[in-house]
Amino acid sequence: MSEKIKFTIDGKECYAEPGQTILEAALDNGVYIPSLCYLKDVIPAGSCRICNVKVAGRFMTACTTPVAMGMEVENDIPELNELRVSIIEMLFVSGNHFCPACEKSGNCELQALAYKYTMMVPRYPYLFPEKKPDSGNKKLFIDRNRCILCKRCIRAVKDEQGRSLFAFKNRGNELAISLDHELAENISDELAEEAMEICPVGSILKKEKGFQQPIGHRKFDKQAIGSDIKSVIK
Amino acid sequence: MNKKITIEPVTRVEGHGKVTIHLDDQNNVDQTRLHIVEFRGFERFVQGRPYWEAPVLVQRLCGICPVSHHLAAAKALDVIVGAGTGDGLTPTGEKMRRLMHYGQMFQSHALHFFHLVSPDLLFGIDADPAIRNVIGVAMKHKDLAVQGVMMRKYGQEVIRATAGKKIHGTGAIPGGINKHLTPDDKEFFINGPDPMNIDKMIDWSQGALDFLKDYYKKNTDFIDNFAQFPSNHLSLVRKDGALDLYHGVIRAVDAEGNRILDDVDYQDYENHIEEEVRSWSYMKFPYIKKLGKEKGWYRVGPLARLNTCDFIPSPLAQKEFEAYKSLTNGKPNNMCMHYHYARLIETLHAAEMMKELLNDPDLMEGELTTKGSRQNRGVGLLEAPRGTLFHHYEVNDSDEIVKANLIVSTTNNNEPMNQSVNRVAHSWMDGKTEITEPMMNAVEVAIRAYDPCLSCATHALGKMPLEVKLYDAHKTLIDRKRT
Numbered sequence: 001m002s003e004k005i006k007f008t009i010d011g012k013e014c015y016a017e018p019g020q021t022i023l024e025a026a027l028d029n030g031v032y033i034p035s036l037c038y039l040k041d042v043i044p045a046g047s048c049r050i051c052n053v054k055v056a057g058r059f060m061t062a063c064t065t066p067v068a069m070g071m072e073v074e075n076d077i078p079e080l081n082e083l084r085v086s087i088i089e090m091l092f093v094s095g096n097h098f099c100p101a102c103e104k105s106g107n108c109e110l111q112a113l114a115y116k117y118t119m120m121v122p123r124y125p126y127l128f129p130e131k132k133p134d135s136g137n138k139k140l141f142i143d144r145n146r147c148i149l150c151k152r153c154i155r156a157v158k159d160e161q162g163r164s165l166f167a168f169k170n171r172g173n174e175l176a177i178s179l180d181h182e183l184a185e186n187i188s189d190e191l192a193e194e195a196m197e198i199c200p201v202g203s204i205l206k207k208e209k210g211f212q213q214p215i216g217h218r219k220f221d222k223q224a225i226g227s228d229i230k231s232v233i234k
Numbered sequence: 235m236n237k238k239i240t241i242e243p244v245t246r247v248e249g250h251g252k253v254t255i256h257l258d259d260q261n262n263v264d265q266t267r268l269h270i271v272e273f274r275g276f277e278r279f280v281q282g283r284p285y286w287e288a289p290v291l292v293q294r295l296c297g298i299c300p301v302s303h304h305l306a307a308a309k310a311l312d313v314i315v316g317a318g319t320g321d322g323l324t325p326t327g328e329k330m331r332r333l334m335h336y337g338q339m340f341q342s343h344a345l346h347f348f349h350l351v352s353p354d355l356l357f358g359i360d361a362d363p364a365i366r367n368v369i370g371v372a373m374k375h376k377d378l379a380v381q382g383v384m385m386r387k388y389g390q391e392v393i394r395a396t397a398g399k400k401i402h403g404t405g406a407i408p409g410g411i412n413k414h415l416t417p418d419d420k421e422f423f424i425n426g427p428d429p430m431n432i433d434k435m436i437d438w439s440q441g442a443l444d445f446l447k448d449y450y451k452k453n454t455d456f457i458d459n460f461a462q463f464p465s466n467h468l469s470l471v472r473k474d475g476a477l478d479l480y481h482g483v484i485r486a487v488d489a490e491g492n493r494i495l496d497d498v499d500y501q502d503y504e505n506h507i508e509e510e511v512r513s514w515s516y517m518k519f520p521y522i523k524k525l526g527k528e529k530g531w532y533r534v535g536p537l538a539r540l541n542t543c544d545f546i547p548s549p550l551a552q553k554e555f556e557a558y559k560s561l562t563n564g565k566p567n568n569m570c571m572h573y574h575y576a577r578l579i580e581t582l583h584a585a586e587m588m589k590e591l592l593n594d595p596d597l598m599e600g601e602l603t604t605k606g607s608r609q610n611r612g613v614g615l616l617e618a619p620r621g622t623l624f625h626h627y628e629v630n631d632s633d634e635i636v637k638a639n640l641i642v643s644t645t646n647n648n649e650p651m652n653q654s655v656n657r658v659a660h661s662w663m664d665g666k667t668e669i670t671e672p673m674m675n676a677v678e679v680a681i682r683a684y685d686p687c688l689s690c691a692t693h694a695l696g697k698m699p700l701e702v703k704l705y706d707a708h709k710t711l712i713d714r715k716r717t
């Protein structure tokens with residue numbers, strides 16, 4: 001058995017396995033660090049920046065930074081939470097997120113974070129990008145209007161040979177998620193379901209699923225995101 | 235010299251609109267128009283969206299009657315998923331939706347009567363608007379105001395229990411419903427502490443009806459003659475001719491009761507109903523094709539429904555229906571103010587139906603949805619509180635909505651409301667050059683009879699005060715009044 005690494009988050013004493021990232025170690029220690037692109041057991045991308053923490057005065061993404069002995073991590077502090085709200089706001093304005101009619105509402109991690117950090121009206125102007133949905137697959141409906149480019153699908157939705165069903169196309173502002181229609185042609189119901197689960201927002205939809213889950217039974221209807229993690233905060 | 239009077243916006247109707255009255259050289263009413271700025275954005279908005287999103291998306295076009303849109307869209311999508319129309323659903327699917335709908339009908343009618351209409355009846359239509367409002371009712375007739383609030387609340391709770399939320403729920407899904415009624419909710423609705431139980435609701439519905447009938451006895455002349463005129467009437471009726479607010483076939487009768495349309499499957503509505511565009515109004519004017527534009531317009535809503543149906547399938551409401559029908563010797567009732575009477579009979583019916591459903595075990599268990607072979611076109615019709623509501627969707631093979639057409643209740647009543655305003659203007663304005671308070675009141679009262687959901691027809695929320703503008707022949711503003 002290897003030595004545990006001792007470190008702190010917001011002053012709370014925590015222990016990590018060697019090589020563990022700050023985010024994973026935090027979860028194991030009952031501390032919630034918000035995240036969007038992070039997915040358990042999948043190579044981290046560090047792309048959404050919600051999990052930014054401060055170590056020795058510097059910002060780091062908790063999902064990619066391994067814990068080091070004696071590290072003093074700052075997490076739930078006004079400066080970081082303010083930064084997180086601004087990132088959430090940016091994600092809202094750069095897509096077309098119309099929660100009232102989205103079937104992922106109540107299960108959407110972006111929406112849940114907006115609630116958790118009490119986002120009001122975004123301070124940035126809405127960009128209203130024009131993004132065409134991709135309805136070509138028999139079982140999946142891709143609504144790029146809601147994609148936050150977190151790459152979770154690219155990293156985690158794969159066929160039996162380990163090939164990704166999703167990829168990015170274009171660059172810069174035009175960057176968009178795309179489904180490999182050949183690979184996905186005979187996608188199973190289970191994988192389609194899983195893909196919808198994996199997407200933190202309502203960008204990947206399993207067709208005809210719609211609003212089968214009644215209000216009151218959705219993931220974040222009863223408790224805020226992260227509150228299942230026993231936190232030292234408040 | 236021609237004068238043009240503009241009344242805008244109309245108060246105490248949901249949403250907003252404006253009225254213009256044109257006078258001729260003799261200061262007699264030449265022409266009247268009710269302008270409602272209809273915005274048809276939603277039909278465009280849903281294009282490209284996955285079809286199952288429609289019931290949740292489209293209900294957003296109205297904050298006042300969302301349940302109607304939610305259900306009408308779901309009914310259209312039942313057809314798309316091959317679940318048939320109305321009676322094709324599972325018992326649970328159909329009955330939960332009905333409960334939701336009766337809850338909506340109940341709360342909408344109660345709100346309208348107690349909050350919007352009762353001030354006119356209690357204080358008289360010529361009373362000072364400062365008293366003639368719901369606050370006035372609350373101060374002088376506390377019991378009525380309380381009943382209004384509680385009936386509305388009860389209906390909203392029924393919506394919550396069936397749709398998931400009081401407004402903008404998600405309950406109705408293509409092919410059925412997404413939940414059962416919980417035992418707690420059932421218990422609450424049936425045996426809740428007074429007044430929040432179904433027996434009290436039935437009681438109060440009967441009470442409101444008795445109040446109106448009493449008023450009618452004392453003001454027969456006003457109620458019978460105010461802005462009355464003959465018209466056609468259209469609604470859904472159950473196959474056997476019963477009043478059915480949730481599902482049925484299209485029936486239309488003329489002012490004498492002759493059937494114009496009968497037993498029409500609403501999937502074919504386009505063969506029977508056409509919408510006319512008039513240059514001065516954004517809101518279209520629907521009419522029955524075979525009668526043509528001039529003669530084909532019709533009324534919808536409570537008055538129309540009690541004219542098209544043969545009976546009401548719940549005992550208390552049926553008894554009231556018989557008394558009501560005897561006023562016109564069984565012939566269609568064309569009296570505008572009788573909308574209120576009919577509306578309260580429907581309120582009682584909705585309460586009775588809720589009671590029946592609440593005791594039905596199908597609500598607590600059973601299959602929620604069903605489907606069959608996928609279709610590309612689906613039409614859903616529903617008798618919304620304000621009248622027949624049409625939703626029509628076309629969906630491509632990859633599940634995107636490619637076309638949508640909605641005819642909302644208030645649009646169906648567009649011509650009748652214009653006719654009513656015209657009648658009122660003639661009796662109050664002929665020979666006058668000034669806007670009088672009673673005239674303004676009368677215009678409002680006439681429009682209010684239809685309970686127009688301008689919010690829904692115009693897809694805009696918010697009420698504004700009444701404003702009257704008077705123009706001369708050169709379109710110069712010569713008089714202006716506000717309440």
Ligand code: SF4
Pocket residue numbers: 146147148149150151152153154166177198199200201203204
């Ligand atoms: S589709 Fe969903 S999972 Fe994939 S990148 Fe976009 S937001 Fe992330």
Ligand code: NI
Pocket residue numbers: 296297298299300687688689690691
């Ligand atoms: Ni409406």
